[in-house]
Amino acid sequence: MQQPIAILDSGVGGLTVAREVMRQLPRERIVYFGDTARAPYGPRDPEEVTRFTREIVDYLIQFRPKMIVIACNTATAFALEDIRARVNIPVVGVIKPGARAAIGRTLTGCIGVIGTEGTINSGAYEDALREISPHVHVISEACPLFVPLVEKGNFRSFETYEAIRRSIGHLRKFPMDSLILGCTHYPFLAEVIQEVIGPNINLISSAEETAREVSTILQDQERMSRGEVLPVHQFFCSGDPKLFKSIAQQWLGEQIELTPVVWQVPKIG
Ligand code: DGL
Numbered sequence: 411m412q413q414p415i416a417i418l419d420s421g422v423g424g425l426t427v428a429r430e431v432m433r434q435l436p437r438e439r440i441v442y443f444g445d446t447a448r449a450p451y452g453p454r455d456p457e458e459v460t461r462f463t464r465e466i467v468d469y470l471i472q473f474r475p476k477m478i479v480i481a482c483n484t485a486t487a488f489a490l491e492d493i494r495a496r497v498n499i500p501v502v503g504v505i506k507p508g509a510r511a512a513i514g515r516t517l518t519g520c521i522g523v524i525g526t527e528g529t530i531n532s533g534a535y536e537d538a539l540r541e542i543s544p545h546v547h548v549i550s551e552a553c554p555l556f557v558p559l560v561e562k563g564n565f566r567s568f569e570t571y572e573a574i575r576r577s578i579g580h581l582r583k584f585p586m587d588s589l590i591l592g593c594t595h596y597p598f599l600a601e602v603i604q605e606v607i608g609p610n611i612n613l614i615s616s617a618e619e620t621a622r623e624v625s626t627i628l629q630d631q632e633r634m635s636r637g638e639v640l641p642v643h644q645f646f647c648s649g650d651p652k653l654f655k656s657i658a659q660q661w662l663g664e665q666i667e668l669t670p671v672v673w674q675v676p677k678i679g
Contacts, residue, residue, distance in 0.1 A: 452526025
């Protein structure tokens with residue numbers, strides 16, 4: 411059987427990246443893990459997020475993936491280098507691709523970033539943006555209310571609108587032209603975010619650019635799948651499988667097979 415691409419997140423957020431990988435690389439097989447039992451990762455400390463990410467990678471390694479995509483900004487900020495040092499396959503994060511996409515779109519050089527507390531406090535986006543364009547002006551805001559809303563499938567309610575308005579309404583006063591959705595859960599809320607922030611701001615999700623990076627690596631390594639038959643993807647989650655499945659089906663627009671994981675924390679060491 412062809413080797414899959416392993417994609418992981420704290421929950422359903424990484425599906426925004428998985429969908430783009432499926433669109434750009436329809437022949438690639440995906441094995442997805444959402445750690446829904448332990449989401450959100452945003453308020454957790456870096457050591458804990460790193461430990462959780464290691465545990466998921468240790469779980470996914472049994473499928474002999476040819477690549478790992480850390481489709482979670484918080485885990486990318488804290489654990490990307492750690493995971494790269496532990497496995498001998500390419501590991502792709504979502505922060506540099508997101509930063510590249512934003513720099514490619516901005517005309518004013520003033521970019522907003524919203525993400526979890528962990529991602530925003532790490533300063534990883536500022537670093538990634540300034541590495542590409544040293545004089546870029548960055549405005550960052552942590553939005554801890556967003557991930558729990560998405561995990562509940564609450565994308566467009568009044569409660570969601572109010573949470574978004576209170577969290578980012580004040581960003582309208584800045585002269586930015588692009589806003590990075592620095593959490594892979596946020597594309598689920600894109601409609602309401604756009605409504606609150608105004609129609610002239612480009613919303614930047616790292617999904618497309620991350621999928622492009624996956625594609626480039628596979629091409630460079632001559633590891634693209636060439637099968638004629640469309641692949642069967644596998645989805646795993648550590649929490650409530652019903653909710654995960656219904657959100658995944660809405661987002662991916664297809665029936666998915668889901669295996670709930672009885673999450674026994676593996677020994678690390
Ligand atoms: N999708 C994760 C991210 O991109 C959400 C983290 C969380 O669970 O708080 O950061």
